[in-house]
Amino acid sequence: MPPEPALRARGLVKRFPAPAGPSIEILRGVDLEVGPGDMVVIEGPSGSGKSTLLNVLGLLEEPEAGEIWFGDRAVSRLSRSARSRERGRWLGFVFQAFLLLPSLTAIENVLLAARYVGRAGGDVRRRAELLLERLGVAHRRDHYPAQLSGGEQQRVAFCRAILNDPPLLLADEPTGNLDDDNGAVILAGLRDRARAGGAVVVVSHRAEAAHDATAVFTLAGGALTRRQSVKEATR
Amino acid sequence: MVARGLLHALRGYAFTVAGIAIGVAGVVALGAMAERIVAFIDGGDRFVLGQISVAGRGMGMGAGFTAGGLLPAAKVEAIRKVDGVAGVQPQVMLPLNPSTSQFMTLTQEIVLGFDLSVPMPNRFYATLPVRDGRFLREGDRKRTVVGASFAASHGLHRGATLVLEGQRYEVVGVLERMMTAPDRFVIVSIADAREQWVAKDPMLRTLLASGAAALRADDLNTGVAVGWRAGEDPDVLAHRIREQVPGVNVQIPSELSALLRSSTAFFSALLVGIGALAFVIGGLSLANTVAAAVFERIRDFGVKRALGATDWQLSGEVLAEALAVTVSGGALGVGFAIALGSSIDRWAQRSGQELFLFSPRLLAGAIVFSLALGTAAAAYAALRIVRLSPAEAIRRGNAA
Numbered sequence: 220m221p222p223e224p225a226l227r228a229r230g231l232v233k234r235f236p237a238p239a240g241p242s243i244e245i246l247r248g249v250d251l252e253v254g255p256g257d258m259v260v261i262e263g264p265s266g267s268g269k270s271t272l273l274n275v276l277g278l279l280e281e282p283e284a285g286e287i288w289f290g291d292r293a294v295s296r297l298s299r300s301a302r303s304r305e306r307g308r309w310l311g312f313v314f315q316a317f318l319l320l321p322s323l324t325a326i327e328n329v330l331l332a333a334r335y336v337g338r339a340g341g342d343v344r345r346r347a348e349l350l351l352e353r354l355g356v357a358h359r360r361d362h363y364p365a366q367l368s369g370g371e372q373q374r375v376a377f378c379r380a381i382l383n384d385p386p387l388l389l390a391d392e393p394t395g396n397l398d399d400d401n402g403a404v405i406l407a408g409l410r411d412r413a414r415a416g417g418a419v420v421v422v423s424h425r426a427e428a429a430h431d432a433t434a435v436f437t438l439a440g441g442a443l444t445r446r447q448s449v450k451e452a453t454r
Numbered sequence: 455m456v457a458r459g460l461l462h463a464l465r466g467y468a469f470t471v472a473g474i475a476i477g478v479a480g481v482v483a484l485g486a487m488a489e490r491i492v493a494f495i496d497g498g499d500r501f502v503l504g505q506i507s508v509a510g511r512g513m514g515m516g517a518g519f520t521a522g523g524l525l526p527a528a529k530v531e532a533i534r535k536v537d538g539v540a541g542v543q544p545q546v547m548l549p550l551n552p553s554t555s556q557f558m559t560l561t562q563e564i565v566l567g568f569d570l571s572v573p574m575p576n577r578f579y580a581t582l583p584v585r586d587g588r589f590l591r592e593g594d595r596k597r598t599v600v601g602a603s604f605a606a607s608h609g610l611h612r613g614a615t616l617v618l619e620g621q622r623y624e625v626v627g628v629l630e631r632m633m634t635a636p637d638r639f640v641i642v643s644i645a646d647a648r649e650q651w652v653a654k655d656p657m658l659r660t661l662l663a664s665g666a667a668a669l670r671a672d673d674l675n676t677g678v679a680v681g682w683r684a685g686e687d688p689d690v691l692a693h694r695i696r697e698q699v700p701g702v703n704v705q706i707p708s709e710l711s712a713l714l715r716s717s718t719a720f721f722s723a724l725l726v727g728i729g730a731l732a733f734v735i736g737g738l739s740l741a742n743t744v745a746a747a748v749f750e751r752i753r754d755f756g757v758k759r760a761l762g763a764t765d766w767q768l769s770g771e772v773l774a775e776a777l778a779v780t781v782s783g784g785a786l787g788v789g790f791a792i793a794l795g796s797s798i799d800r801w802a803q804r805s806g807q808e809l810f811l812f813s814p815r816l817l818a819g820a821i822v823f824s825l826a827l828g829t830a831a832a833a834y835a836a837l838r839i840v841r842l843s844p845a846e847a848i849r850r851g852n853a854a
Contacts, residue, residue: 274843274845277760279759279760279843279844279845279848280843280844280845280846281843299764299765299840300764300765300766303759303762303763303764303765303767304762304764306759306760306761306762307761307762307763308762312760312761314848316852318753318757318760318848320754320757320758321754322754331758331761332761332762334761334763335758335761335762335763335764335767336762379761
């Protein structure tokens, strides 16, 4: 029996109100399935709704229609707090703008992910330190975001995203604000997550991201179209 | 590390804390001025309700509070015999400076001569509290006890010398600050006060020298303070004195209290107005500052939601942060107001004034007021934030 998909989405519809006239439909019945070990890359022109799709998949935004499952649980119609709990234990986010809290140090930012799922103590701290070390920013653990370069901030944000070892990682243009070297580190981290059995969804413009993908989709006109990935082409 | 983190966090809220502090300081400073006036009015009220004041009938401007003329010994004796009277203390009350301009002010400095052979009959001021030194005793001559404001404005202390009508008086005591009329009193024995009266009043001097009036020293009283027996209604007794002792001015305690209240009604209304204005302006400023500080961090709260913070967790954090900021700002504001008020008071005391009274109820009220408004503002902001989707919160935070 194949493993349960980490993420299933059926018929997702998302509209935004327009300043005048009818609302704009960004997603028109999007379906997606991401299993353990998958690294799915979503491409598309600017403004096509890639980030919106990722927000909807990550329960950061509610769809007008459609359903989302994390494993075997339907999660898109849960209460606000229940959705928060699902995010905390099932998801990790990597944002283009890093979104570290400026008042917390690097290690505190990483540990923030554990706070809301009720994890604390020496083990969590040790794992956070280990992750910072793996990503090459252990020496920056007590620095505040403003004291870090963009690449360092994104590495810290990546550590935060995987601290709880979530089954599903969502990354929105994770290398968009990084130079090539730092971008490569983050992409390698995402690839490693998938290889370790995690499910990864990446919105990215970078060709390197698509190169490692198990599936590549293009979002245009509110619909996802699957195209052949490099892996599929070279299989 | 912890200290560094705390400092970093505080620096992030420095402007918010400063904004709250300024608002709270304004409310507290205005409140302290209001408290000062309330204490003055209440002190006077307490004094007039504690005794029946009887003065000789007349228009003696020098008679100060009792506002009468001469009250000779025979009248004092007659008052003493009225049924219900527990004690009568002859007094001489004179303005220190009998010029009209001084007399017309609310802050006049008064020489008060007590007959120290009888106890003070005032129910609420059986003794006047002495901060430094001692009160006068029977037999003291050329000795004085001065009020706190008078001492401050004239640079007096225990052991200092005060010259009154050319005579040197030893300051044997300084009263505690009472926030009312005695703060500007110069208290002497009645014999000394009588000497000063004669020295101040040319008409009285001429009259005594002419021998036209058969006056003895103990006839020179401006009034008496009358105490009543237990169970006696002071108003009823005052009316009884008025009926049984003709030719005297009897102040009915409740009427005098009402008169004082009505004469200070303007100040009371002013206080209510100032207080209401301070609360509205300070409250709006505080609530706005707290809410703005929370909304300023909307992106951070969006990130926390993304990381799994539930409504309760997020609301708790918003409230805790807002309360910490409010308490810090409130405490800083109270401290700032006290420092400012104390500085101004040190300057004002040189002219015998004290403008601020930082009463415990005012300070507690200011903190409770800050906390209540801070909580309300934070609760409002938290409610708004938790209703936003995390994506929207992050978007708005990025746009700000």
